[in-house]
Amino acid sequence: MAACDAENNIAVVGKEEVMMGREMQWLRIDSYYSGDLDNPTTLSQPVMCQHCEQAPCEVVCPVAATVHSAEGLNDMVYNRCVGTRFCANNCPYKVRHFNFYQYQDTETPIIGLRHNPDVTVRSRGVMEKCSYCVQRINEARIEAKKEARDIRDGEVVTACQQACPTQAIVFGNINDHNSQVYKLKQQSQNYGLLAELNTRPRTTYLTKVTNPKSEIKQGDA
Amino acid sequence: MQYQETRRTPAEVLAEPVLGSVQTYEQITDRIASIVLTDKIQLGWLVALTIAMSMLGMMGVSLLGLFYWGVGVWGLNNRVDWGFDIINLVWWIGIGHAGTLISAILLIFRQEWRTSINRFAEAMTLFAVACAGIYPTFHTGRPWLDWWLGPVPGVSTGMWPNFRSPLVWDVFAISTYASVSILFWYVGLVPDLATLRDRAKNKYIKVIYGLFALGWRGSAMHWKRYNTAYTILAGLSMPLVFSVHTVISFDFATSQVPGWHVTIFPPYFVAGAVFAGFAMVLTLAIPLRHVYGLQDFITMRHINNMAKIMLATGIFVVYGYFLELFFGWYSGNEYEMALTYNRLFGPYAWSFWALIFCNGVVPQLLWSTRVRSNEVVLFGIANVVSVGMWLERFVIIPVSLTRTFLPASWGWYFPTRWELSLFFGSIGLFLTMFFLFIRVLPMISIFEVRELAHHKMHEH
Numbered sequence: 070m071a072a073c074d075a076e077n078n079i080a081v082v083g084k085e086e087v088m089m090g091r092e093m094q095w096l097r098i099d100s101y102y103s104g105d106l107d108n109p110t111t112l113s114q115p116v117m118c119q120h121c122e123q124a125p126c127e128v129v130c131p132v133a134a135t136v137h138s139a140e141g142l143n144d145m146v147y148n149r150c151v152g153t154r155f156c157a158n159n160c161p162y163k164v165r166h167f168n169f170y171q172y173q174d175t176e177t178p179i180i181g182l183r184h185n186p187d188v189t190v191r192s193r194g195v196m197e198k199c200s201y202c203v204q205r206i207n208e209a210r211i212e213a214k215k216e217a218r219d220i221r222d223g224e225v226v227t228a229c230q231q232a233c234p235t236q237a238i239v240f241g242n243i244n245d246h247n248s249q250v251y252k253l254k255q256q257s258q259n260y261g262l263l264a265e266l267n268t269r270p271r272t273t274y275l276t277k278v279t280n281p282k283s284e285i286k287q288g289d290a
Numbered sequence: 291m292q293y294q295e296t297r298r299t300p301a302e303v304l305a306e307p308v309l310g311s312v313q314t315y316e317q318i319t320d321r322i323a324s325i326v327l328t329d330k331i332q333l334g335w336l337v338a339l340t341i342a343m344s345m346l347g348m349m350g351v352s353l354l355g356l357f358y359w360g361v362g363v364w365g366l367n368n369r370v371d372w373g374f375d376i377i378n379l380v381w382w383i384g385i386g387h388a389g390t391l392i393s394a395i396l397l398i399f400r401q402e403w404r405t406s407i408n409r410f411a412e413a414m415t416l417f418a419v420a421c422a423g424i425y426p427t428f429h430t431g432r433p434w435l436d437w438w439l440g441p442v443p444g445v446s447t448g449m450w451p452n453f454r455s456p457l458v459w460d461v462f463a464i465s466t467y468a469s470v471s472i473l474f475w476y477v478g479l480v481p482d483l484a485t486l487r488d489r490a491k492n493k494y495i496k497v498i499y500g501l502f503a504l505g506w507r508g509s510a511m512h513w514k515r516y517n518t519a520y521t522i523l524a525g526l527s528m529p530l531v532f533s534v535h536t537v538i539s540f541d542f543a544t545s546q547v548p549g550w551h552v553t554i555f556p557p558y559f560v561a562g563a564v565f566a567g568f569a570m571v572l573t574l575a576i577p578l579r580h581v582y583g584l585q586d587f588i589t590m591r592h593i594n595n596m597a598k599i600m601l602a603t604g605i606f607v608v609y610g611y612f613l614e615l616f617f618g619w620y621s622g623n624e625y626e627m628a629l630t631y632n633r634l635f636g637p638y639a640w641s642f643w644a645l646i647f648c649n650g651v652v653p654q655l656l657w658s659t660r661v662r663s664n665e666v667v668l669f670g671i672a673n674v675v676s677v678g679m680w681l682e683r684f685v686i687i688p689v690s691l692t693r694t695f696l697p698a699s700w701g702w703y704f705p706t707r708w709e710l711s712l713f714f715g716s717i718g719l720f721l722t723m724f725f726l727f728i729r730v731l732p733m734i735s736i737f738e739v740r741e742l743a744h745h746k747m748h749e750h
Contacts, residue, residue, distance in 0.1 A: 086362075089365070090368055090370075090702070091362070091368055092368065097698070099698035116696075125546050128452075128454045128455065128544075129455050129457070129545065130452055130455055131455040131458045131461070132438045132439060132447060132451055133449065133452040149438075149447050150431070151430050151432055151435045151436060151438055151439065152361070152431015152432050153429075153430050153431075154366075154371035154372065155371075155456075155457055155545075157368065157371045158371045158691060159545045159546060159547065161546065161694065161695045161696070162695075162696065162699070163368065163369060163694060163696065163698075163699030165368070166368050167368060167371065167431065168360075169361050169362030169366070170362040171360065193360045193431065193432075194360060194361065194431025195431055195432070196431075263695055263696070266546060266695075
């Protein structure tokens with residue numbers, strides 16, 4: 070989450086705003102608990118924009134400020150956003166975050182040095198969300214174009230993927246059948262979050278394989 | 291000629307004719323025009339206007355704060371992105387509907403009893419639409435760019451607005467509604483403006499009314515063309531009664547939020563709008579007829595008819611609430627069932643039960659002739675219905691958003707003082723416009739009432 074904040078110039082909004090439910094984190098970790106109340110098992114699920122193929126946010130935006138790119142990203146066009154917030158209401162994952170105030174300091178020159186120069190600093194009144202680190206994709210694309218080739222699998226590494234110590238996040242081209250992400254998606258434990266809504270999310274998850282009956286040991290069969 | 295209050299049974303009270311003891315054209319014109327043309331400024335009116343205008347001032351302050359700091363001054367958050375702003379938009383637009391219904395639909399169906407209430411009901415429509423317009427305009431993050439929602443490609447974003455978005459449909463629906471309503475109201479005023487021009491003693495007032503009367507002389511040719519134009523406009527307004535709130539309901543019905551995604555919304559919103567609108571017409575008509583001594587024009591017959599419409603539309607609306615709950619259960623969909631449970635027993639359940647009380651239980655009193663003939667009770671019921679209709683939108687809009695699909699994204703919503711002050715401010719705007727209207731324009735259509743008297747005379 071910290072890597073995401075730093076990479077994407079995410080505003081720090083302060084305690085009061087977080088208490089109001091206005092945190093700006095593009096990536097959040099949902100925790101689910103199961104089992105005994107005193108000693109529950111914690112299950113964590115990172116949730117960011119799912120980049121749905123049939124995105125509920127896109128149809129409802131009156132000014133087409135959130136649209137699909139040819140590569141399948143759900144893009145957010147900040148300078149076209151008027152701020153009706155309909156997209157956030159219609160998002161089943163609630164991963165869209167609104168700039169209720171001018172959270173970013175754009176006046177003090179030294180603050181500008183803190184920002185990632187490849188990412189737009191959002192102003193008051195616009196919606197924002199995970200972009201799959203589109204700036205890193207663009208960077209890789211430019212490099213690939215210079216060498217007149219396609220982007221290689223694993224060339225684009227998102228900030229969260231780079232920072233994750235257990236390598237739980239994989240990013241790549243799902244049209245490329247040799248990519249790691251394509252192969253992982255073919256596994257039977259692959260699922261989409263709230264896929265029953267027919268949003269066809271591109272971000273998918275692999276179910277954690279556990280052994281709920283601990284008395285069955287490996288090799289017992 | 292003073293209105294005689296005698297002891298009568300409720301049935302007798304309700305059997306009053308649509309036109310009371312005024313008989314001649316002269317009397318009708320005198321009674322209505324004198325309210326406007328008098329030089330005296332009544333103290334009561336002045337006090338009422340002052341209160342209304344101070345509430346309007348509150349709106350100014352609320353909008354300035356909103357503009358200066360941003361939408362953050364409201365209690366919205368990343369779970370609940372719409373609250374008071376959209377509740378009040380829908381509430382005000384709904385109130386407007388009765389005016390159009392009375393003026394257009396009842397005109398086309400030749401319901402003569404509409405004549406003495408249509409003018410101020412139409413004015414109410416316009417003012418309510420103006421109040422409603424404040425909300426979508428200022429609730430956006432960057433209101434100075436709102437015009438990008440309009441069909442002005444090339445100069446705004448370099449492209450057309452997204453025609454798939456219900457918000458773009460709203461822009462068309464509301465702006466059409468506002469412009470047709472203004473036109474219809476103004477065209478209806480022209481012969482009366484000419485009457486006022488002819489009767490005004492003061493030279494300047496004469497010129498002002500004369501300008502707006504567009505040279506109306508009342509020739510047979512004028513009247514013939516006038517009737518054609520007025521009927522065409524009524525025909526144009528008629529579908530608007532149904533379309534505007536239907537389109538508004540699409541904001542919710544086409545989304546996929548449980549509690550919004552409900553297919554019965556269009557008819558149920560329209561019925562709710564007429565219900566709320568008649569409640570507001572009664573709220574205005576009952577004091578008006580007493581303060582201005584208009585009991586001969588707005589008779590108990592009118593009040594009775596309006597109460598009956600309120601009762602009928604109220605039943606439609608309650609049927610809608612029932613079906614919403616039924617569908618939630620019958621769908622078998624766990625999200626819909628959870629929503630239904632949350633609505634009935636969740637943390638905001640008080641608002642649902644208050645809604646059932648206001649819109650379901652209280653209006654049932656209207657079955658009784660005694661209640662319908664008692665203006666004080668009717669006034670109370672009309673206000674309870676207005677509160678109920680407000681609660682309906684509260685239950686639908688923010689409460690549904692507090693419990694969406696993932697428990698991790700459940701939230702809450704409380705309005706801040708900025709939202710409350712903007713709401714009171716919009717009531718102030720409505721009242722200010724209404725008080726100014728009753729002072730400068732005839733609140734009852736003079737020529738149509740004369741026409742009514744004409745029919746009445748020739749019946750005998």
